[in-house]
Amino acid sequence: MGVRRTGAADSRTRILDAAEALFADRGYEASSTARIAGRAQVPKGLVFHYFPQKIDVLVALVDERTFVEDAPDEPAEAVPGDPAGTLSRLAGRLPLHASPAMRRILFREADTHRSVRDRLGHLNSVLFLRARRALEIALPGARGDQARLEAAAATFAAVLIYQENLAGLTGQHLDPDAVADLITRALGA
Amino acid sequence: MGVRRTGAADSRTRILDAAEALFADRGYEASSTARIAGRAQVPKGLVFHYFPQKIDVLVALVDERTFVEDAPDEPAEAVPGDPAGTLSRLAGRLPLHASPAMRRILFREADTHRSVRDRLGHLNSVLFLRARRALEIALPGARGDQARLEAAAATFAAVLIYQENLAGLTGQHLDPDAVADLITRALGA
Amino acid sequence: MGVRRTGAADSRTRILDAAEALFADRGYEASSTARIAGRAQVPKGLVFHYFPQKIDVLVALVDERTFVEDAPDEPAEAVPGDPAGTLSRLAGRLPLHASPAMRRILFREADTHRSVRDRLGHLNSVLFLRARRALEIALPGARGDQARLEAAAATFAAVLIYQENLAGLTGQHLDPDAVADLITRALGA
Amino acid sequence: MGVRRTGAADSRTRILDAAEALFADRGYEASSTARIAGRAQVPKGLVFHYFPQKIDVLVALVDERTFVEDAPDEPAEAVPGDPAGTLSRLAGRLPLHASPAMRRILFREADTHRSVRDRLGHLNSVLFLRARRALEIALPGARGDQARLEAAAATFAAVLIYQENLAGLTGQHLDPDAVADLITRALGA
DNA sequence: GATGAATGAGCATTCATTCAT
DNA sequence: AATGAATGAATGCTCATTCAT
Numbered sequence: 001m002g003v004r005r006t007g008a009a010d011s012r013t014r015i016l017d018a019a020e021a022l023f024a025d026r027g028y029e030a031s032s033t034a035r036i037a038g039r040a041q042v043p044k045g046l047v048f049h050y051f052p053q054k055i056d057v058l059v060a061l062v063d064e065r066t067f068v069e070d071a072p073d074e075p076a077e078a079v080p081g082d083p084a085g086t087l088s089r090l091a092g093r094l095p096l097h098a099s100p101a102m103r104r105i106l107f108r109e110a111d112t113h114r115s116v117r118d119r120l121g122h123l124n125s126v127l128f129l130r131a132r133r134a135l136e137i138a139l140p141g142a143r144g145d146q147a148r149l150e151a152a153a154a155t156f157a158a159v160l161i162y163q164e165n166l167a168g169l170t171g172q173h174l175d176p177d178a179v180a181d182l183i184t185r186a187l188g189a
Numbered sequence: 190m191g192v193r194r195t196g197a198a199d200s201r202t203r204i205l206d207a208a209e210a211l212f213a214d215r216g217y218e219a220s221s222t223a224r225i226a227g228r229a230q231v232p233k234g235l236v237f238h239y240f241p242q243k244i245d246v247l248v249a250l251v252d253e254r255t256f257v258e259d260a261p262d263e264p265a266e267a268v269p270g271d272p273a274g275t276l277s278r279l280a281g282r283l284p285l286h287a288s289p290a291m292r293r294i295l296f297r298e299a300d301t302h303r304s305v306r307d308r309l310g311h312l313n314s315v316l317f318l319r320a321r322r323a324l325e326i327a328l329p330g331a332r333g334d335q336a337r338l339e340a341a342a343a344t345f346a347a348v349l350i351y352q353e354n355l356a357g358l359t360g361q362h363l364d365p366d367a368v369a370d371l372i373t374r375a376l377g378a
Numbered sequence: 379m380g381v382r383r384t385g386a387a388d389s390r391t392r393i394l395d396a397a398e399a400l401f402a403d404r405g406y407e408a409s410s411t412a413r414i415a416g417r418a419q420v421p422k423g424l425v426f427h428y429f430p431q432k433i434d435v436l437v438a439l440v441d442e443r444t445f446v447e448d449a450p451d452e453p454a455e456a457v458p459g460d461p462a463g464t465l466s467r468l469a470g471r472l473p474l475h476a477s478p479a480m481r482r483i484l485f486r487e488a489d490t491h492r493s494v495r496d497r498l499g500h501l502n503s504v505l506f507l508r509a510r511r512a513l514e515i516a517l518p519g520a521r522g523d524q525a526r527l528e529a530a531a532a533t534f535a536a537v538l539i540y541q542e543n544l545a546g547l548t549g550q551h552l553d554p555d556a557v558a559d560l561i562t563r564a565l566g567a
Numbered sequence: 568m569g570v571r572r573t574g575a576a577d578s579r580t581r582i583l584d585a586a587e588a589l590f591a592d593r594g595y596e597a598s599s600t601a602r603i604a605g606r607a608q609v610p611k612g613l614v615f616h617y618f619p620q621k622i623d624v625l626v627a628l629v630d631e632r633t634f635v636e637d638a639p640d641e642p643a644e645a646v647p648g649d650p651a652g653t654l655s656r657l658a659g660r661l662p663l664h665a666s667p668a669m670r671r672i673l674f675r676e677a678d679t680h681r682s683v684r685d686r687l688g689h690l691n692s693v694l695f696l697r698a699r700r701a702l703e704i705a706l707p708g709a710r711g712d713q714a715r716l717e718a719a720a721a722t723f724a725a726v727l728i729y730q731e732n733l734a735g736l737t738g739q740h741l742d743p744d745a746v747a748d749l750i751t752r753a754l755g756a
Numbered sequence: 757g758a759t760g761a762a763t764g765a766g767c768a769t770t771c772a773t774t775c776a777t
Numbered sequence: 778a779a780t781g782a783a784t785g786a787a788t789g790c791t792c793a794t795t796c797a798t
Contacts, residue, residue: 011782011783013795026301027301028217029216029218029219030301032767032768033767033768033769034766034767034768042783042784043783043784043785044768044769044784044785045769045770045771045783045785045786046782046783046784047768047769048768048769048770049782049783049784050782052766052769053769054767054768054769070786071212104300107300108297108300108301109296111293111357111358112215112216112219112295112297112359117358118273120359121358121360123361124355124358124359124361125359128361134762147367148367148370148371151363151364151367151368151370151371152361152371154361155344155348155363155368155371157361158347158348158351158361159289159344159347159351159362160357161355162347162351162355163347166313166347166350166351168300169299169300169306169309169310169313170306170310170313170314171310171344172313172314172317172343172347174340174343174344174347175340176242178336178337178340179340179344181337181340181369181375182337182340182341182344182372182375182376182377183371184375185374185376186370186371186372186374186375186377187371187374194784200757200758204787221791221792221793222792222793222794223791223792223793231759232758232759233759233760233794234758234759234760234761234794234795235757235758235759237794237795238757238758238759240791240793243792243793243794304776319794362775385587387723389778389779402677405594405596405679407594407596408679409770410770410771410772411771411773412770412772420779420780421779421780421781422772422780422781423773423774423775423779423780423781424673424778424779424780424781426618426772426773426774427662427773427778427779427780430773431773432770432772433770441681444719482678485678486675486678486679488736489594489671489674489735489736490593490594490675490768494656494670495736498737499736499737499738502733502736502737502739503737503739506739524697525745526745526748526749529745529746529748530747530749532739532741533722533726533741533746533749535739536725536726536730536733536739536741537722537725539733540725540729540733541725543766544691544725544728544729544777546678547677547678547684547687547688548687548688548691548692548693549688550692550695550721550724550725552689552721552722552725553718556714556715556718557718557722559715559718559752560715560718560719560722560749560750560753561749561753562641563752563753563754564749564750564751564752564753565749565752578761578762599788599789600788600789600790601787601788601789608762609762609763610762610763610792611763611764611789611790612762612763612765612791612792613761613762613763614789614790614791615790616760616761616763617761617793619790620789620790621788621790649787716787723761747770
C-alpha cells in the first residue's frame with residue numbers, strides 16, 4: 001500500500017517467488033505448500049490467506065507472471081522481401097514474457113491443469129498467426145499456395161515453442177535461425 | 190514366465206496396466222500406490238512385492254512398455270530421389286513402440302525422472318540419426334551443405350516427437366507430410 | 379446504542395444474526411468465526427472486537443436472545459375449575475421468548491456449554507413451577523395427592539419443552555392439548 | 568481372526584471405544600481423530616484404515632452399538648387389566664440396547680447427522696407402537712377413544728426417550744412409573 | 757506369492773486469535 | 778470502531794512403505 005523497501009518484497013510476492021522456483025524445479029504436485037511457505041519465509045497459514053487453494057498459486061503465477069502479446073496486424077519484424085530475417089527477428093523477440101522458470105511450469109503442468117494449458121494454447125495460436133502474417137508480408141509475391149504458408153507458420157511456431165523444452169529434455173539444440181533458413185528456402189525463390 | 194490363464198492377466202501385469210492408465214491420466218505424483226492397487230484389483234501390499242519402491246513401477250513401465258528401434262544404416266523408408274516420400278514413410282513408421290498412454294507418460298514425467306528423460310532422449314537421437322541418414326540416401330547429390338541437412342533432420346525429428354503433444358495441448362495439428370514437403374523443397378532442386 | 383440507520387443493522391447485530399443462523403444450522407463447533415464474519419458481511423477482525431472469544435458469541439446470543447419469564451404467583455392462564463383450558467393456555471403462551479433458531483441452539487448446545495444448559499434448566503423449572511401453580515388453582519379441591527400433581531406438572535413441562543425437538547428429530551407430533559386432556563382426566567373428577 | 572486375549576481388544580474395537588467415550592463427553596465435532604487415536608493407543612493413520620472418513624466412526628458406533636428391538640405383536644409386558652404395570656414394565660425394559668454414552672451420542676448428534684437421527688426416529692416409532700399395542704392389550708374394554716390412546720402412547724414414548732436427557736440437562740427427574748400412573752388414570756376405570 | 761493391518765511423516769487446509777494501522 | 782495481514786497449532790486425511798502371517 002505504501003512505498004516498498006528494496007529487497008523486502010511483500011509476503012504475497014515472496015510466496016509466488018518461492019512457488020515459481022519450486023514448481024519449475026520439481027513440479028506442482030511435488031511441491032508442498034509447507035515447503036513453499038518455508039522457502040518464502042512466511043508462516044504456513046499465510047499461503048492460504050492469499051491463495052485459498054494450492055491450485056490458486058499456480059493460477060496466479062500463470063495469470064500474473066506470463067504474458068502473451070497479441071498478434072498485431074503489422075508485426076514489427078516483418079520486412080518485405082526478407083523472409084529469413086523476418087522469421088529470425090520473430091524468433092529473437094518471442095511474444096511471450098515469462099521467466100525461464102515460468103516457461104518450464106507452462107510446459108510441465110499444461111496437461112493436467114486447464115488454466116495452464118489455455119495459456120500455452122493461446123501462446124501457440126498467437127505465434128502461429130504472427131508467423132503467418134509476417135510471412136505474408138515478407139513474401140509479397142504470395143509464392144506457393146496458402147496451405148504451404150500455413151504449414152510453414154505452424155512449423156516455425158512449434159519450433160519456437162518446443163525448442164527450449166527439447167534442449168532441456170534431449171540435449172538436442174535446434175537453431176531457430178537454421179529453421180528460418182529452411183522455411184525461407186521451402187517457400188522461396 | 191510360466192503358463193498364463195486365458196483372460197486373466199497376472200497380478201504384475203494388472204498392476205502395470207493400472208499404473209499406465211493412472212500415470213497417463215493424472216501424472217506419477219498424483220497417482221498413489223493404493224489407487225494403483227485398487228484399479229488393478231490387487232491388495233496394496235502386492236504392489237510392493239513386485240516393485241519395492243513406487244518409482245520402480247514407472248521404471249518398469251518405461252523399460253517394458255516403450256521400445257525404441259535402433260537406427261539402421263540403411264533405413265527401409267529411404268528411396269534415392271524421393272526425399273518427400275522418404276520422410277513421409279519415416280513419419281508413418283515411427284521407431285517408437287508405445288501406447289498413447291505411455292507416450293503421454295514419456296513426456297509428462299521426462300523432466301523430473303531421469304530414466305524417462307533418458308528414454309525420450311534416446312528416441313530423439315535415434316529419430317534424428319535415422320532422418321539424417323534417410324535424407325542422405327534420398328538426396329544422393331548432396332545438394333546443400335551438411336549443416337542444412339542436419340537442421341532438416343533435427344527439425345523433422347522434433348516435429349515427429351512433439352506433434353502429438355502439441356495437438357493435445359494446443360489443438361494445433363501439424364501434418365508431418367506437409368512438413369516433409371517443406372523440407373524437401375528447402376533441400377531440394 | 380446510538381442512533382441506528384434504518385434498514386442497516388449495526389455490525390454487532392449482524393454478527394449475532396449470522397451466528398444465530400449458523401449455530402442453529404450446523405452447531406457451534408462447526409461454525410467458524412470466519413464464516414460468521416462472512417455471513418455477517420463484516421471483516422473477520424471485527425467479530426473479536428465485539429466478542430473477545432468465540433464462546434462469547436454464544437453466551438451473548440443466549441443472554442440477549444432468549445428470555446424466560448418468571449413464574450408469577452397467579453398465572454394468567456389459570457382458571458379454577460378448568461384444568462384442561464388452563465394447561466392449554468399455558469401451552470399456547472410459553473414463557474420462553476426465543477426464535478426457532480435460538481430454541482434449536484438451546485437444545486443442541488446445552489450439554490456442552492454450561493451457560494446454555496443453565497438457561498434451559500431455568501426454563502424447565504419455571505415451566506414446572508408455573509404448571510404446578512396453575513393446576514393448583516385450576517383444581518381447588520386438591521383432588522389427588524401432591525405427588526401426583528407434581529408428576530403431572532413435570533410431565534406437562536417436559537412435553538412443552540421437548541415437543542418441538544421431538545417433532546424435528548422423529549417426525550412425531552405430540553399435541554399439547556391432547557396431553558392436557560390426558561392430564562386433566564388423570565387428576566380429574 | 569482367532570481367539571482374542573482378554574483385556575486386549577483389537578485396534579478397531581479400541582478406536583470405537585475411544586470414540587464412544589469422547590463423542591459422549593464433548594461431542595462429535597469437538598473430538599478430533601488424533602485424540603481418538605491417542606485415547607485408543609493406536610497410530611493416527613489406523614483410524615482411517617478402518618474408517619475412511621471421520622463420520623464413518625460415528626456411523627459405525629450407531630450401527631454396531633445401538634440396537635432397537637422390533638415391536639412384537641404381543642409385547643411381553645402387556646397384561647390385560649393391568650395398564651399401570653404394563654407401562655411400568657415397558658419402562659423397565661426399554662427396547663433400546665445402548666450404553667449410556669451411546670444414548671447421549673444419539674441425542675446430541677441427532678440433529679446434525681442423518682444416520683443418527685434415523686436411529687432415534689426408529690426408536691421413537693418402535694416405542695410408540697409398542698406402547699400403543701401394550702395399552703390395547705392391557706385395556707381390553709377399549710375405554711376411551713382411539714385418539715386418546717394414541718396420545719397416551721406417544722406421551723409415554725416421549726417421556727421414556729427424553730427422561731434421561733431431561734435429567735442430565737435440567738436436573739429434573741421424571742419418574743416413568745408416576746407417568747404410567749397418570750396415564751392409567753387418564754384412560755382408566 | 758499374497759494379504760491387509762500397521763505406521764508415522766506429511767499433506768492441504770482451517771482455525772481462533774492477535775495486532776498494527 | 779474497523780480492517781485485514783499475520784500466526785502457528787490443529788484438523789481430517791493420504792501416503793509410501795513395512796511386516797507378520
